[in-house]
Amino acid sequence: MKIKWTLRTLCLSLLLATALPTTVGAKTPNDQLIVGMNMNNLLSLDPAAMTGNDAVSIIVNLYDSLVELDPTNLSNVLPGAAKSWEISEDGKLITFHLQEGAKFHSGNPLTAEDFAWSMKRLLNLNMAQATTWKSYGFTADNVEKMIRATDPLTIEIELPKPTDPKLVIYSLATLGSGSILDRATVMQHEKNGDWGNGWLTTNEAGSGPFKLDVWQAKDVLRMSRNDDYWRDDAKVKRVIFRHMTESQALRLMIEKGDIDIATGMSVPDINALKSDPQIVIDDVSKGTIYYVAMSLKEPHFANPKVREAVRSLIDYDGINKTIMPGYGLYHQRPIQKGMSATLPDPGYKLDVARAKTLLAEAGYPDGFTTTLRVLADPPFINIATSVQSTLAQAGINAKIMSGTGNQVYGAMRDRQFDMLVGRGGGGVDPHPHSSLRSIAYNPDNSDAAKLTNFQGWRTSFYDQQLNELIDQALVEKDQEKQKQMYIEVQNRYDALYPAILPISQMVDSVVVRKDIIDYIPHPSSTTHLRSVYKQR
Structure with missing residues (x-):
């Protein structure tokens, strides 16, 4: 061999x-x-439809965004296609002033109208990248009114509902969905009302x-x-x-x-x-987390006692000691490490006896059979193998279904899965809401909402009080009060036996000559x- x-x-x-x-x-x-x-x-390669970090790393070199984040200090916002910006005193309006003389690859001038149209396109297509902007209150119906060009070099973004304007600016810098598209070029390739999506899947219309x-x-x-x-x-x-x-x-x-x-x-x-x-090894700490997820559409996992049992059937210590070095750091909270609002890890550990008791109380004394989707790549498949083994100790027979990102996360976006080992979360912005928005927040649990970029929505995990707490914390201007509210959010999240169980926070090792x-x-x-x- x-x-x-x-x-x-x-x-x-x-x-x-x-x-x-x-x-x-x-x-x-x-x-x-x-x-x-x-x-x-x-x-x-369509900024409105892309998913995953791999696409973002390419998109940002083909397109310009209004602003960028300093890689060495994430709270430092740098100019992009916008040379300057200001926030109104009431925090409801952000005004950007564009660079002069910027052009798209086609030779067309880059204008404020192109940015406004790009955001209109994003909300109308309603694909993966629209999710974050919908959480800020933007819709296909109001985007033209709320995001507008007042002249060729000035953009106004009026916030449809109370939110922290700094977070909106961070999102423009980090998500890739704020990429500015060449409207004229895209619409030359529009077919059957698709806003040029078919063409942009394998082409680009940027200014990068x-x-x-x-x-x-x-x-x-x-x-x-x-x-x-x-x-x-x-x-x-x-x-x-x-x-x-x-x-x-x-x-x-x-x-x-x-x-x-x-x-x-x-x-x-x-x-x-x-x-x-x-060779130089760059270890980059990221805000995304590795997790085990359960779908509440699946009757077993709709029962909170079953979710609590699963939480006791993960060998957090073993996974982080033997699998995650070089991939991630031990972490069990929905808010990323390093923030003042992040609570210490709760210390969940593998406890088969407790899990068996909980499963019996839930009506499954002999366990049950389910499926566990996972990417075929390390460390995902290694985590899944460990989870499969410890689930089996309490009678949960989880059949591993490995595949590509589209097969795994595609099923999750369609809400067609039982269990899943994945990696996600916001965490790219220096704000607790970035993590919570992706992992815990779910303002509309209907299938029609299609909040596909929110892992909380994908799992059908919904709690109105939790959503309200997250909304309230976001707009609280007193930093100490805001911190306490985020602590309350984390405590409630744990008490609900959530559908997404954080295991480790991502570390990305890049090898460079x-x-x-x-x-x-x-x-x-x-x-x-x-x-x-x-x-x-």
Whole structure:
């Protein structure tokens, strides 16, 4: 078996090497940046429809947003297509002033009307990325009134309901859904009222530092420098993203210098590279969490005693000690680590005896059978295997169903799952609401609401009092009172035996060749490549 595996790895590596624009063992071209990554979850390049961090990392280099967040200080908002902005005294109106002379890749001028139309399109399409904006009160019916261009270089965003305007600005910077689209170009490709969605799935209409050359799903995505960019031109001529799922192949390629940056590498391979003087490991702490989720549409999990039993059937200590090093840090709260409002971990542990008692009280003394969806990649599949084993100790027979992101998260977005091991949450914004909005908040539990970017909605977990507490905390201006309200939110969330059980907070290890300069991986995955270059 060892010989077969070695040959398989060698053949795969040689195949990948021949696909790259270099020879085996040669350095990548000085004017090109080669990134190896798993693109299984890259399903669409439409900013309104994209899901997952992989898409965001590409979108932000093809499109401009009004603002950006400083990767070294997330509370520091930086100019983007907007050179300045102000918030009204009552906090209900945000006014942005755009850069002069910015152009789309088509040559069309970038205007305030393009941004307003992009947001109108987002709300009318009502796809994944509309969810956050709907939570702020924007709808397809009111977006034209609330987000408006007062002249070609001025945008006003009037908040439909009370919220923290800083959070809206953070969302524009981190979500990718605030990307500014070239209205004229998109509508040239509109078919049957789809707002150009079909075309934008594999094309782009941005103004960013790079233009899309080609995207072949699960193979390669290539973008070239926009030589008419309104800022300084990008420092590399071309960026090539290669679909690479084998960690050993990624390791071999970056060791040889055939790729410059590698993401999604397994922890053992990352550890093996730490002694290489030509390699730098960037450990990026992110706000997203690894979790076990249950659907309350499934009758077993609609029972809170069953959810409490499942909470006692996870080996949190074992998972975090043996599986998560390099992937995540022990965490059991819905608000990310490091915030003043985040409570200490409650200390849930594996307790099979208690779980059996709870299942018997719920009417399942012999357990039951269910399914557990999970990505086939580590650490997800490893977590799922551990959870499957400990569930079985109390009689819950969970059949693992592994698959791609669309098969796993697609079923979750459609509310067609039983259990799931996943990763999600907001956490990219320096605000507790970012995490709660994604994990716990669910203002409308109807299927028709389609709040698909909220994990709470996906699980059908709904509590009116919890929603009201989250809403009230968001608009509380007294920081100490707001902190206490977020503490109350966390305590109520735990008391409800929630549908999403946090296990670990994400750590993303990015492997970079030492001669790559000014590559700063962003905690929100909005990593900008315009300033990256090679020093040789």
